[in-house]
Amino acid sequence: MNNPDQPVIPEHTLDRDCTTLSRHVLQQFPSFSAEAQDISAIMNRIALAAKLISRRLSRAGLMAGTLGFTGETNVQGESVKKMDVYANEVFISVFKQSGLVCRLASEEMEKPYYIPENCPIGRYTLLYDPIDGSSNVDINLNVGSIFSLRQQEGNDLNAEARDLLQDGHKQIGAGYVLYGPSTVLVYSLGQGVHSFILDPSLGEFILAEENITLPAHGPVYSVNEGNYWQWSESIREYIRYVHRHEGYTARYSGALVGDFHRILLQGGVFLYPGTVKKPEGKLRLLYESAPLAFLVEQAKGRASTGFQDLLDIVPDKLHARSPLIIGSTEDVQLVESFIQDWTRRVSEQTAVTSS
Numbered sequence: 506m507n508n509p510d511q512p513v514i515p516e517h518t519l520d521r522d523c524t525t526l527s528r529h530v531l532q533q534f535p536s537f538s539a540e541a542q543d544i545s546a547i548m549n550r551i552a553l554a555a556k557l558i559s560r561r562l563s564r565a566g567l568m569a570g571t572l573g574f575t576g577e578t579n580v581q582g583e584s585v586k587k588m589d590v591y592a593n594e595v596f597i598s599v600f601k602q603s604g605l606v607c608r609l610a611s612e613e614m615e616k617p618y619y620i621p622e623n624c625p626i627g628r629y630t631l632l633y634d635p636i637d638g639s640s641n642v643d644i645n646l647n648v649g650s651i652f653s654l655r656q657q658e659g660n661d662l663n664a665e666a667r668d669l670l671q672d673g674h675k676q677i678g679a680g681y682v683l684y685g686p687s688t689v690l691v692y693s694l695g696q697g698v699h700s701f702i703l704d705p706s707l708g709e710f711i712l713a714e715e716n717i718t719l720p721a722h723g724p725v726y727s728v729n730e731g732n733y734w735q736w737s738e739s740i741r742e743y744i745r746y747v748h749r750h751e752g753y754t755a756r757y758s759g760a761l762v763g764d765f766h767r768i769l770l771q772g773g774v775f776l777y778p779g780t781v782k783k784p785e786g787k788l789r790l791l792y793e794s795a796p797l798a799f800l801v802e803q804a805k806g807r808a809s810t811g812f813q814d815l816l817d818i819v820p821d822k823l824h825a826r827s828p829l830i831i832g833s834t835e836d837v838q839l840v841e842s843f844i845q846d847w848t849r850r851v852s853e854q855t856a857v858t859s860s
């Protein structure tokens with residue numbers, strides 16, 4: 506019962522406002538260890554990068570030098586946008602002189618970027634896609650940033666970062682930032698998936714939802730159907746199946762982070778399959794697909810290439826690509842069944858023809 510002599514304090518609101526990202530990260534660890542402090546500091550720097558990028562995006566149409574292309578092409582052969590360059594540099598800047606992260610690797614840089622003053626104290630590598638879905642920047646639609654944290658192994662700083670060529674289970678943590686009507690940060694350190702909303706008046710990410718879990722099935726399928734003509738028959742069969750059955754609805758924004766966020770909260774499946782000419786698909790494993798696979802598994806969903814769990818894939822190079830099917834367990838399984846049935850039928854047919 507309330508004590509009439511005490512002021513009435515809106516406890517719930519205050520507790521909520523005080524559950525900031527850094528406090529939440531520290532709560533993920535059993536003790537206030539050096540590791541806990543390091544990871545909490547790393548997450549704080551990522552949050553700072555997110556705030557800087559969010560601020561620039563919100564003024565993009567008003568400031569000079571924010572919209573459009575630079576005229577350069579990145580290591581992927583894609584045209585670079587001014588916002589890609591800015592966001593890539595923001596991540597580098599926030600980690601300089603931090604003693605936290607020795608090495609950064611991003612979609613926009615051919616080779617990993619070493620920060621000598623942070624090594625060897627900082628034994629982590631941060632992999633990131635600074636602006637995911639950057640074709641949306643110029644039309645004021647949602648974009649994102651994706652990140653993945655790995656332990657740095659070995660001291661061979663000048664080589665090809667071969668220690669990063671390991672499966673997705675090796676990630677210590679992963680997450681993304683969605684720059685939409687509000688700026689949302691979602692992360693996992695292997696103990697559930699948690700989301701935070703940026704409160705611009707406080708300049709803090711405040712807890713929105715803890716331990717997010719996906720339903721086993723959802724109505725949404727999210728795929729670029731303009732690629733229909735390039736797909737193998739297995740994906741076409743799946744698409745014809747959803748067209749002919751009640752209960753499915755299509756949603757596709759052109760930015761993986763936004764499309765994945767919808768699936769995470771409401772269930773369903775996102776797919777970016779390979780094509781006949783490019784069986785590895787478009788999305789990059791280490792800083793796009795694997796971090797989201799890490800999150801989806803923590804949220805009781807699944808991520809697959811069609812043949813195996815995405816987290817089991819070992820990339821052969823830093824910018825390796827992989828097909829991605831990600832979302833609710835039953836929906837991912839349905840897509841896999843089309844791919845695997847078709848592959849089995851083709852190999853049986855080939856066996857008959859060649860015998």
Ligand code: AHM
Nearest residue numbers: 636637638639640729759760761762
């Ligand atoms: P980007 O990181 O260079 O922006 O490319 C990745 C994006 C994803 O966000 C999105 O799912 C996909 O590319 C869209 O590609 P497409 O236009 O072929 O559908």
Ligand code: MG
Nearest residue numbers: 634636637638
């Ligand atoms: Mg991307």
